Amino acid sequence: MEQAQLDRLQQWFEAYVRTYNDIDEEGSRNILLKVEHTRKVCGIMELLAEGEGLTAEETRIAGAVALLHDVGRFPQFRRWRTFRDSDSDNHARLGIEVIRRHGLLDGLPDAERTLIEEAVRFHNLLALPLRFKSPTTLYIRLIRDADKLDIWRVFFDYFRQPDDLRPSAVTLGFPDLPEVTPACVAELAAGRIIRLEDVRVLNDFKLLQISWVYDLNFRSSYRLLQERGHIPALAATIPLDEPARQAVALAVAAIEKNAREYPQLTAST
Ligand SMILES: [Fe+2]
Structure with missing residues (x-):
């Protein structure tokens, strides 16, 4: 993956989340939460990539995974008004639908597309399936860690906010x-x-x-x-x-x- 392809994905993401601007105020707090989460996960991913000595190419793939891992959250919230997968649909699977519908990875070699899609698809599993071999495993493990590192922040911020400003879907009810x-x-x-x-x-x-x-x-x-x-x-x-x-x-x-x-x-x- 070239840097220009990653840049284009980032531009797509910003434009995509703007299509959720028309939601009501309470909904927009929850949408914004996931936009902010995605940006922070991208930042954390860069820190992990640097800390673990990934190559520039691996770092870009990891960056794409971070950017796309939660794109399923947006249609999930619009349709079901929740981030609880068991009350709606698996947001990782929904994310793959978004990726394919918008042809986001179309210009990439098959192997890279598979790496990114599998990392998105399996980022939220309770436990990692053993059948995954490196290098897919690398990206699944990275996104799982980066995701958790920011969810801890989201959760803590939530408790520091006054009740009426809290994005309601954070605590799953x-x-x-x-x-x-x-x-x-x-x-x-x-x-x-x-x-x-x-x-x-x-x-x-x-x-x-x-x-x-x-x-x-x-x-x-x-x-x-x-x-x-x-x-x-x-x-x-x-x-x-x-x-x-x-x-x-x-x-x-x-x-x-x-x-x-x-x-x-x-x-x-
Ligand atoms: Fe996430």
Whole structure:
């Protein structure tokens, strides 16, 4: 992929999201959230690419993946007024529809188009399918990390805003009750990723996001997460009982350890 092709994709993206300008005020907060998210994910992707020593060509492909990974969010929100895939449709699949309908990757060699489409298609899987071999795996892992690194920011910003300015779809409609579900705490304490099906209240959803600490793929991701302090900030908004406090402390320790020791890309490929 040439730099000019990536530039054209960026111009397309800006024009595409402007077609969502006609939505109502509440809708536009949610649309804007995803526009802003996409821009930030692109920035994070550049940091990860640099941190992991990607080539210029790999960096451009990763940039295209970052730019396109959530394009399905726009038609999803317009049609269903939610970002919850289980109440609407898989936004990664919707993203592929947008990519193909607009012929976004038409000028690229088949191999590159496949890399980008597969990374978009599978960026939101709960766990990575093993059948994927490098190099597709590289981009799936990169976008999953870049995505999470910005979702932590989105979530934290949300809690700093007054109620009437909050983009309503961020918290997926979970009730904001003063409790945590012990099963979720137990998963986090065991170093496992909490499943959305186990989430009952908003605090559980926050724990789920903390449990993503166990699903990052690069040392650079852990470094960025540590630098940005998202996890302690998020944890400070949860009323933690003693088991939950310990589970969060383990997650924070895991970030510190992986920021120092996680195998670097050059060593693993
Ligand atoms: Fe995303």
